[in-house]
Amino acid sequence: MNPESVLSAVVPKTRTHGVMTPEGVLLRFAVADPGDRITAFMHDLLYIVFLEVVAVLPVILVFLAGYGSSSSRGYLGAYALLVWFLIWNFYFVWFELRWQGMTPGKRRAGIRVIDVHGRPLTTDAVLTRNLTRHVEIYLPLLALLAPAALVPGAPAWASLLSVAWLVVLLLFPLFNRLHRRMGDVAAGTVVVRTPEVVLLPDLVASTPAASAAAAAESPYVFTDEQLAVYGIYELQVLEDVLRNATGPTRAKTLSIVAKKIRTKIRWHAPPEGFKHEDFLRAFYAALRAKLERSALLGIRKQDKADRSSR
Amino acid sequence: MAWELRSFAFRRERESYWRELMSLLDKVERHGLKRLTAPELERLPILYRQVVGSLSLARAISLDRNLLDFLESLAARAYLAVYGTRTPALVVVRTFFFERFPRAFRTTWLQFSLALGLLALGVAVGWVLTLRNLDHYYALVPASVAQDRGPLSTTESLRSVLYQKVNVETASLTAFSSFLFTHNAKVGILAFALGFAFGVPVILLMFSNGLILGAMAALYQTRGLGWDFWGWVLPHGVTELMAIAICGGAGFTLARAVIFPGRDTRAQALARKGRVAGALAFGTVACFFIAGLIEGYFRQLVHNPLVRYSFATLTLVLWLAYFSSAGRKKTVP
Numbered sequence: 001m002n003p004e005s006v007l008s009a010v011v012p013k014t015r016t017h018g019v020m021t022p023e024g025v026l027l028r029f030a031v032a033d034p035g036d037r038i039t040a041f042m043h044d045l046l047y048i049v050f051l052e053v054v055a056v057l058p059v060i061l062v063f064l065a066g067y068g069s070s071s072s073r074g075y076l077g078a079y080a081l082l083v084w085f086l087i088w089n090f091y092f093v094w095f096e097l098r099w100q101g102m103t104p105g106k107r108r109a110g111i112r113v114i115d116v117h118g119r120p121l122t123t124d125a126v127l128t129r130n131l132t133r134h135v136e137i138y139l140p141l142l143a144l145l146a147p148a149a150l151v152p153g154a155p156a157w158a159s160l161l162s163v164a165w166l167v168v169l170l171l172f173p174l175f176n177r178l179h180r181r182m183g184d185v186a187a188g189t190v191v192v193r194t195p196e197v198v199l200l201p202d203l204v205a206s207t208p209a210a211s212a213a214a215a216a217e218s219p220y221v222f223t224d225e226q227l228a229v230y231g232i233y234e235l236q237v238l239e240d241v242l243r244n245a246t247g248p249t250r251a252k253t254l255s256i257v258a259k260k261i262r263t264k265i266r267w268h269a270p271p272e273g274f275k276h277e278d279f280l281r282a283f284y285a286a287l288r289a290k291l292e293r294s295a296l297l298g299i300r301k302q303d304k305a306d307r308s309s310r
Numbered sequence: 311m312a313w314e315l316r317s318f319a320f321r322r323e324r325e326s327y328w329r330e331l332m333s334l335l336d337k338v339e340r341h342g343l344k345r346l347t348a349p350e351l352e353r354l355p356i357l358y359r360q361v362v363g364s365l366s367l368a369r370a371i372s373l374d375r376n377l378l379d380f381l382e383s384l385a386a387r388a389y390l391a392v393y394g395t396r397t398p399a400l401v402v403v404r405t406f407f408f409e410r411f412p413r414a415f416r417t418t419w420l421q422f423s424l425a426l427g428l429l430a431l432g433v434a435v436g437w438v439l440t441l442r443n444l445d446h447y448y449a450l451v452p453a454s455v456a457q458d459r460g461p462l463s464t465t466e467s468l469r470s471v472l473y474q475k476v477n478v479e480t481a482s483l484t485a486f487s488s489f490l491f492t493h494n495a496k497v498g499i500l501a502f503a504l505g506f507a508f509g510v511p512v513i514l515l516m517f518s519n520g521l522i523l524g525a526m527a528a529l530y531q532t533r534g535l536g537w538d539f540w541g542w543v544l545p546h547g548v549t550e551l552m553a554i555a556i557c558g559g560a561g562f563t564l565a566r567a568v569i570f571p572g573r574d575t576r577a578q579a580l581a582r583k584g585r586v587a588g589a590l591a592f593g594t595v596a597c598f599f600i601a602g603l604i605e606g607y608f609r610q611l612v613h614n615p616l617v618r619y620s621f622a623t624l625t626l627v628l629w630l631a632y633f634s635s636a637g638r639k640k641t642v643p
Contacts, residue, residue, distance in 0.1 A: 019389075021362065021389055021393075023359065023362050023363075025362050025365060025366055025385070027382065027385055027386050027389055028382060028386075029386055077488075078487065078488040079488075081488045081492055082488045082491075082492070084492075085488075085491075085492040085495070089495075089499075089595075097402070100390070100394040101394075112390075114390065116581070118389075118393075119393075120393055120394055121394065122585065123402055123406065123410075124410065124585035124586070124588055124589045125585055125588075127585075127588045127589060127591075127592045128584050128585050128587065128588025128589070128591075129588070131499055131502060131588050131591050131592065132502075132588075185577050185580050185581065185584070186564060186580045186581065186583075186584030186585075186587070186588065187581065187584055187585060187588065188578075188580075188581030188582070188584070188585070194387070195382065195383030195384075195386040195387050196383055196387075197376075197379045197380045197382070197383040197384075198380070199325075199328070199376070199377070199380040200376045202318055202321055202374060202377070203374070204315055204317075204318050204374075205318070232373055235373055236373065236375045239374065239375050239376070240375070243376065285315070288315065288317075288373055288374070289315050291373055292315065292316065292317055292371060292372065292373055295370070295371065295373070296316070296370075296371060
């Protein structure tokens with residue numbers, strides 16, 4: 001039995017990271033892609049700037065207005081500098097510690113930080129992954145925008161080399177499987193999407209297959225041969241169609257799918273006509289029942305071309 | 311033949327538990343664990359195990375894609391809620407400064423010594439070079455640090471720097487102090503973060519800082535102000551140089567993990583050593599804060615060289631005591 005193949009069958013192509021829980025079950029998290037991370041970072045930067053302004057603006061106004069003696073100005077200046085430094089350097093640390101790996105920006109983007117082995121997120125990890133941000137992001141950005149300020153007076157080749165090195169660090173998340181920054185690698189963390197799936201009603205619930213009595217009266221009867229054509233992949237594609245085809249094109253989509261299936265399994269329509277949706281639901285229920293029964297015996301037919309179960 | 315889908319029956323049995331867990335998790339994620347009542351708090355791990363069991367079972371018997379995705383996501387959310395630890399902020403700070411920071415220092419004392427050695431080497435080289443030829447001062451000391459003090463300054467102007475008769479306005483001292491703190495902390499963090507580059511920038515950083523100090527010392531030496539100069543530097547210098555060396559040591563720890571991962575993969579080695587290095591770098595921010603206070607206040611207010619030297623010795627002894635004995639008692643990490 002291989003749960004991995006089931007999970008990867010119709011899952012959209014995001015990278016996943018598996019974590020083994022203490023109970024011995026493998027949980028899969030979807031890795032946050034660089035776009036999500038950049039979005040979250042931009043939002044966080046905005047919040048940081050906003051906080052800085054709120055904290056420091058009163059001081060600036062006081063200075064400009066010329067209020068206060070020089071001694072109180074000195075205190076205010078010290079306060080402003082300190083607050084600015086603390087917010088700039090510890091915003092991320094503060095939030096990631098308090099909110100278990102989330103910052104306001106990350107919350108908006110729907111991602112969070114977890115330990116790569118699934119263990120609890122430690123303080124050290126949060127500190128480490130954030131302290132390297134200076135070198136990974138701020139310096140490379142400075143290098144790209146104002147290379148002269150970064151390495152004043154150095155020979156041209158040295159500045160070029162340092163700029164190249166910094167750009168490599170900035171682009172590092174693009175080049176590894178889990179999209180981790182160097183800070184993530186140093187801290188043993190990874191950023192994943194916060195899991196969020198809505199439970200939809202079971203497709204089988206509204207069909208006659210739910211109870212034996214109704215099944216006997218249904219016009220949609222399929223032989224074993226007809227049900228042996230398709231595999232798990234097609235079943236889940238059909239589920240996707242039944243759940244997600246909406247709007248004006250739904251009827252058309254369903255009729256196309258129904259026709260395809262009817263032709264493939266050579267099912268003959270009953271004389272009184274039939275409805276595409278009912279047919280598809282009944283077929284789905286019957287196919288799922290058959291495939292689940294075989295799965296219990298350890299036989300998993302992955303798709304229509306899979307002959308290994310014969 | 312009469313049959314009923316097992317997966318359907320399974321879901322019917324358990325759906326109420328899943329919905330209960332979902333509402334609990336919504337509460338936890340919005341407001342934190344504290345908002346849960348005691349019975350709810352008891353229910354959470356039970357429901358978590360239940361849903362993890364359901365997930366295992368569903369993977370085996372169900373082919374409903376939506377159900378599988380839902381259980382995956384629910385189990386993951388519950389896992390993060392149950393296994394995420396939350397320690398109060400004060401406890402975090404206390405364990406950090408009394409246990410984690412000194413212990414991290416002791417584990418990496420070799421890298422610290424290397425960084426300190428490079429600093430000392432830089433000082434020695436800068437000192438010797440500048441003594442031989444005062445023009446080296448211009449090469450070694452950048453203009454921003456020299457601030458118009460150089461071989462061309464008069465001895466009196468140099469002396470006045472060491473014993474600045476500052477108008478004692480504590481407020482401006484505070485401002486000066488906090489400026490120094492933020493500036494030095496930035497340098498420290500940089501030293502740590504550059505450890506990724508196989509330690510080479512860290513070596514350069516340590517050495518060049520040492521050169522600057524050595525060159526300035528030599529300049530003052532030639533004017534017969536050597537004793538006064540070190541009295542000016544050491545009260546805060548002990549703390550600050552130590553902090554810079556710790557940051558350099560943290561950088562070297564990272565470099566060591568990258569260059570010599572041992573039996574682990576580089577990522578694993580980095581993860582292990584990286585947390586230690588990060589803790590060190592964070593701790594040095596506190597050291598820079600202290601150094602900034604000393605530099606901003608003490609140095610401007612106290613001018614007696616003997617007092618300055620005693621203070622420097624005192625700080626040295628205190629730091630030695632702190633790093634050698636704090637956190638040695640076996641407490642739960």
